[in-house]
Amino acid sequence: xxxxxxxxxxxxxxxxxxxxxxxxxxxxxxxxxxxxxxxxxxxxxxxxxxxxxxxxxxxxxxxxxxxxxxxxxxxxxxxxxxxxxxxxxxxxxxxxxxxxxxxxxxxxxxxxxxxxxxxxxxxxxxxxxxxxxxxxxxxxxxxxxxxxxxxxxxxxxxxxxxxxxxxxxxxxxxxxxxxxxxxxxxxxxxxxxxxxxxxxxxxxxxxxxxxxxxxxxxxxxxxxxxxx
Amino acid sequence: xxxxxxxxxxxxxxxxxxxxxxxxxxxxxxxxxxxxxxxxxxxxxxxxxxxxxxxxxxxxxxxxxxxxxxxxxxxxxxxxxxxxxxxxxxxxxxxxxxxxxxxxxxxxxxxxxxxxxxxxxxxxxxxxxxxxxxxxxxxxxxxxxxxxxxxxxxxxxxxxxxxxxxxxxxxxxxxxxxxxxxxx
Numbered sequence: 400x401x402x403x404x405x406x407x408x409x410x411x412x413x414x415x416x417x418x419x420x421x422x423x424x425x426x427x428x429x430x431x432x433x434x435x436x437x438x439x440x441x442x443x444x445x446x447x448x449x450x451x452x453x454x455x456x457x458x459x460x461x462x463x464x465x466x467x468x469x470x471x472x473x474x475x476x477x478x479x480x481x482x483x484x485x486x487x488x489x490x491x492x493x494x495x496x497x498x499x500x501x502x503x504x505x506x507x508x509x510x511x512x513x514x515x516x517x518x519x520x521x522x523x524x525x526x527x528x529x530x531x532x533x534x535x536x537x538x539x540x541x542x543x544x545x546x547x548x549x550x551x552x553x554x555x556x557x558x559x560x561x562x563x564x565x566x567x568x569x570x571x572x573x574x575x576x577x578x579x580x581x582x583x584x585x586x587x588x589x590x591x592x593x594x595x596x597x598x599x600x601x602x603x604x605x606x607x608x609x610x611x612x613x614x615x616x617x618x619x620x621x622x623x624x625x626x627x
Numbered sequence: 628x629x630x631x632x633x634x635x636x637x638x639x640x641x642x643x644x645x646x647x648x649x650x651x652x653x654x655x656x657x658x659x660x661x662x663x664x665x666x667x668x669x670x671x672x673x674x675x676x677x678x679x680x681x682x683x684x685x686x687x688x689x690x691x692x693x694x695x696x697x698x699x700x701x702x703x704x705x706x707x708x709x710x711x712x713x714x715x716x717x718x719x720x721x722x723x724x725x726x727x728x729x730x731x732x733x734x735x736x737x738x739x740x741x742x743x744x745x746x747x748x749x750x751x752x753x754x755x756x757x758x759x760x761x762x763x764x765x766x767x768x769x770x771x772x773x774x775x776x777x778x779x780x781x782x783x784x785x786x787x788x789x790x791x792x793x794x795x796x797x798x799x800x801x802x803x804x805x806x807x808x809x810x811x
Contacts, residue, residue, distance in 0.1 A: 410811045411800075414747035415770040418663050420716035430706050443783030447764050450781075454755045454767040457748065461662070464771065465712075466705050468658035473701040602696070617696050 416464050419457035427459050428452060437466035535603050535615035546622045549587040551601055553615065556583070559608035566591070566601045574599065597622055647697065652679045655704050659712070665741065667712055674715070678707045747811060754803035762796030769793045 428436075428449055435441050436449040453460050538552040551564065562580040566587065567573050575591050583603075592599070599622065603615045656675040660668045667674070682704055751770070755763050768778045779789035804811065 407811045410744075410747070411751060412770050412772060414744040414811070415751050416662075416772075417741070417744040417748045418667065419745075420663075420667070420712050422713060422717070430709050434702055434705055439777075439781060443781065446781050447760075450764045450767050450771075451760060453771065454763050455752055457752070460771070462709050465658060465662045465708065467772070468662045469654065469701050469705050469708075470698075472654040472658050473698055 416460055417457075418461050420461055421458050423458050423462075424456070426452075427456060430462060433459055433462045434466045437463050438470050535605060535613060537615075537618045537620075541618070541620050543621045543623055546592060546624055547589055549589075549592060549599070549620070549622065550584060551587070551603075551620065552584040553603050554583065556605050556607060556613075561606045563604040563606070564601060565604075566599050568593065568596045568599060592622065647700070648679060648683065651682075651697075651700055651704060652676070654701070655679070655708055659708065663712065667715065670715065674708065674711050677711050678704055681707045681711075747809065750804060750807055750809055751800065754800050754807075757803060758796055758799045762792045762799065765789055765792035766796035766800055769797065 432441075432449065436446055439446075441449065449463075453463055534554075535556075536554045538554070541550070541552050544550060551566075553562075561578075562583060563578045564576070564580060564585050565573060566575045574593075575587065577585060587599075599620050600617050601620065602617050605613045607613065652675045655678055656671045659671040659674050663671070682700070685703060685707070755767065758766065764782060765778050768781060769775075773781065775790045775793055776786055778793060779786040782789060784792075
């Protein structure tokens with residue numbers, strides 16, 4: 400139970416973040432680092448260092464807050480896209496489902512399914528850096544695949560890991576999004592691929608048993624007719 | 628911003644999806660409106676237009692890579708938006724008093740409230756200095772709008788511990804503000 404009312408807390412939050420866009424000082428972190436903090440991409444030690452800086456620096460607080468708003472915008476959009484891709488083709492019923500799901504994302508009740516980001520708009524998980532021993536890499540046979548048997552495969556993680564896979568076309572429109580895969584591979588249903596595209600982009604997010612979340616780079620697979 | 632109004636050389640960039648950029652522009656505008664002071668929020672459309680133009684030029688020079696995720700675009704837009712807002716802020720500081728008054732009349736319905744908020748913000752920061760760092764971090768995240776479970780995740784600690792740090796830190800903050808005669 401807090402002692403301040405919701406109005407008081409809102410006033411304090413507004414006052415704390417009231418926009419100050421003066422130039423940053425010499426000890427201020429760069430914009431990239433502030434973005435990564437707002438996105439929840441820093442490890443706890445680095446995050447604490449940045450937040451301590453924010454506690455005394457109104458300039459960086461403005462930059463951080465703008466980043467958070469932009470990330471929320473993007474998560475909301477991506478969530479809507481994934482839902483539209485998952486539920487739907489045509490018909491009012493499926494559109495209603497997609498709208499309801501998008502609304503749920505905005506309300507933060509756990510249906511946030513970011514296209515390339517995370518599982519919830521208000522609860523970004525701790526991400527590990529790409530490039531360490533846990534980096535997700537595609538297996539070589541996924542560079543070029545037959546259109547009729549498009550199988551994505553990537554380096555496996557420890558048992559118990561679950562994988563989310565998002566596939567887009569060259570315009571980054573979501574073709575398919577699947578979650579909680581137990582195996583580090585996925586065979587795309589043939590009817591998921593429009594005939595007009597010659598390549599797909601895909602990204603894997605691994606949810607490890609210890610709670611860590613690792614995302615791959617955006618990977619490209621070329622589609623060929625015939626056996627590949 | 629209507630993407631059709633973009634310069635010809637930018638529109639022809641093969642690596643850029645125009646619909647995606649128009650959508651990006653809309654979202655930049657929305658974020659600027661929500662996170663900037665009124666005089667800047669009123670210029671959100673203009674800021675978003677300049678951001679988009681600069682962003683398209685940057686992406687055009689990167690064209691061969693063709694690996695722009697939507698979050699990558701937003702991240703790039705953030706950097707450009709911060710530069711654009713700071714530039715406008717500096718320009719505002721250099722304008723004459725007459726223009727400042729006009730801007731305030733046009734965009735800030737209650738400049739006294741804005742001034743009071745800034746003053747309270749400054750006092751909050753002053754009080755935070757006196758709070759032990761472990762609580763200060765939790766309170767700062769709380770003031771930045773993070774709910775307790777998010778505070779816990781960000782700091783890598785159990786929720787109960789985060790809740791305790793927020794609770795005790797906010798109590799310290801209230802006491803400090805009250806000692807200054809402030810009650811938000």
